[in-house]
Amino acid sequence: MLNVRGIARFADRHMMPDKVQVTRAGEEDVLDPATGELVPAAPLVVYEGKAGLYPQQEKIRAKGQDGAWAEEVRAGYRLLLPVEAAELEDHDEVLVEEARDAQAVGRTYEVTTLGEVSSFPVLRTVWLEQRDRSAS
Template sequence: MLDQSSLGRFAERHLMPDKVEVVRAGGEDVLDPATGDLVPVLPVVVYEGKAGLYAHQDWIRSKGSGQDGAWVEEVRAGYRMLLPLDAPEVWEKDTVLVVEAHDEQAVGRTYRVSAQGEVSSFPVLRTVWLEEHNRKSVAS
């Protein structure tokens, strides 16, 4: 019989070599009682810890514009992020910053969560889909 917790530990040890920070943007502005002004809610770090980032390509096929629009195929780069099972839920539009990585070129890159995390009847780890957002410069 498969031991779910053993599989989870194996996945963390062998599939999650990097460290990330997941940030959730603040919601609507709130009232500052001292000034009476509306002020933005500060972003909140919802997860800091182990992760694994893996490239993934999506083939997208859509019908072009116009009455006789031809089908257009496009390859869109995306990423899959693996997180430990006990990581908090990551929401669409959260931002992921790569803090440490085996691949030096990954450090400082940011991604946006493009879909809710996957769920499973036999969960071992969390899978979240990302799209690359931008790359911050990192001092050497």
């Protein structure tokens, strides 16, 4: 019999070497008592911890204005999270806080789809697009 927890521990140790923080925009504006104006609510931290960031190219084929088919390769990313991580939503923001690749630290990504689910949950996979290429 397959040991799901053993596989999850392996994935945790070897496939998630980085640390991320995931935030979600506040849903309602809040009153700023100093100015009396409504301002955006502070983002809510929905997950902070281990993760693995992996590039994933997408090949997109679309019909152009002249009727010819055009292919485009677009860079995307997969974010691997522990199965216990909170469910992420579209437009959540992912900040890479620590990474084996120093150039990844400080970059931000946007969640583009709901996380994948499985009958054999070992880890969570979420799809991202890069937002900010500037490293800190």
